[in-house]
Amino acid sequence: MKSLVNHFEDGIILTNVDYALGLGRAHSLWYMLFGLACCGIEMMQTGGPRTDLDRFGAVPRATPRQSDLMIVAGTVTLKMAERVKLLYGQMAEPRYVISMGSCSNSGGLFQCGYSVLNGVDKVIPVDVYLPGCPPRPEALASAIIDVQKKVVREPHLRKNV
Amino acid sequence: MSPIYARMSEVVLNIDVVLNIVKDELGLDLVQDESAIEGSSLVVPSESLLSVMEVLRQHEKLKFRVLMSQTGVHRGEDMLLFYHLHSYEFSHTICVLCVVPAEGGEVDSVSCIWSGADWLERETFDLLGVHFKGHPNLRRIMMPEDWEGHPLRKDYKMPTEYAGIDNTPCSLEKLDD
Numbered sequence: 001m002k003s004l005v006n007h008f009e010d011g012i013i014l015t016n017v018d019y020a021l022g023l024g025r026a027h028s029l030w031y032m033l034f035g036l037a038c039c040g041i042e043m044m045q046t047g048g049p050r051t052d053l054d055r056f057g058a059v060p061r062a063t064p065r066q067s068d069l070m071i072v073a074g075t076v077t078l079k080m081a082e083r084v085k086l087l088y089g090q091m092a093e094p095r096y097v098i099s100m101g102s103c104s105n106s107g108g109l110f111q112c113g114y115s116v117l118n119g120v121d122k123v124i125p126v127d128v129y130l131p132g133c134p135p136r137p138e139a140l141a142s143a144i145i146d147v148q149k150k151v152v153r154e155p156h157l158r159k160n161v
Numbered sequence: 162m163s164p165i166y167a168r169m170s171e172v173v174l175n176i177d178v179v180l181n182i183v184k185d186e187l188g189l190d191l192v193q194d195e196s197a198i199e200g201s202s203l204v205v206p207s208e209s210l211l212s213v214m215e216v217l218r219q220h221e222k223l224k225f226r227v228l229m230s231q232t233g234v235h236r237g238e239d240m241l242l243f244y245h246l247h248s249y250e251f252s253h254t255i256c257v258l259c260v261v262p263a264e265g266g267e268v269d270s271v272s273c274i275w276s277g278a279d280w281l282e283r284e285t286f287d288l289l290g291v292h293f294k295g296h297p298n299l300r301r302i303m304m305p306e307d308w309e310g311h312p313l314r315k316d317y318k319m320p321t322e323y324a325g326i327d328n329t330p331c332s333l334e335k336l337d338d
Contacts, residue, residue, distance in 0.1 A: 078323045114317070114320070122327060
């Protein structure tokens, strides 16, 4: 079989539609502003100029209707858990969740507290668990890159049902 | 210089002065809280709390115009209610202790004297279950409206489920031992 290398002119890329769509989606992950506790401060810092999430195409949205990614940043109380569930339900598919910090992963420092949910995965599915108390901005950027890798791999036109 | 700015540091209040003022105004023999580690502390029976608080706020030598905090502790059969009062004018502080029974404890609300007591008493009601008589809006302030029990009571049982969410901590077995 004839090699395709150097077969075409410059500026032509061979790919499939799913991958091209995936690239588009992966680099426009709009995340919902969901700072629940001190991790929220690190999330703001990640959006700031030093780590600059904008360069990954991730920009904050203040509404779940326009968001692709929910970064659960902070301690989820039982009172908030119902709201988390509701807001997740309001996000359009495909939707992704980063559980940021120990509290959101497992209840963390406040596990066994009377009002604290022991891990946000008890109410919504989580794609990436990010450890740390709180995680540094670099860690959150890395978690977003992990979500991007997952998004690129997913076939968007034919869903695996 | 006005007295407000003259003394920035805390002035130690002689508790005997307060006891005498309350005795002169109301004819009540109050005692000092002996268990207090530092500062002036006063024990007030729950039935005369409102009148004593009114004197502490209005008397020209005391002028406790600020209720800094209102909180409580569940200890055995008793519910210990603490009121921390402050006077900006004299820079002095006093702690008022009022003991009510833990089961069905009731006390007069001081929100008619300090309107800031509204939320503080709601918090105490929410977490300890003390009923404040005459409170304008006594409902839960932090826990959900349909929450059962008062979490800071010593006999409180940890819930493992709320609103259909299973919330069993992974280390609960260790807690039971």
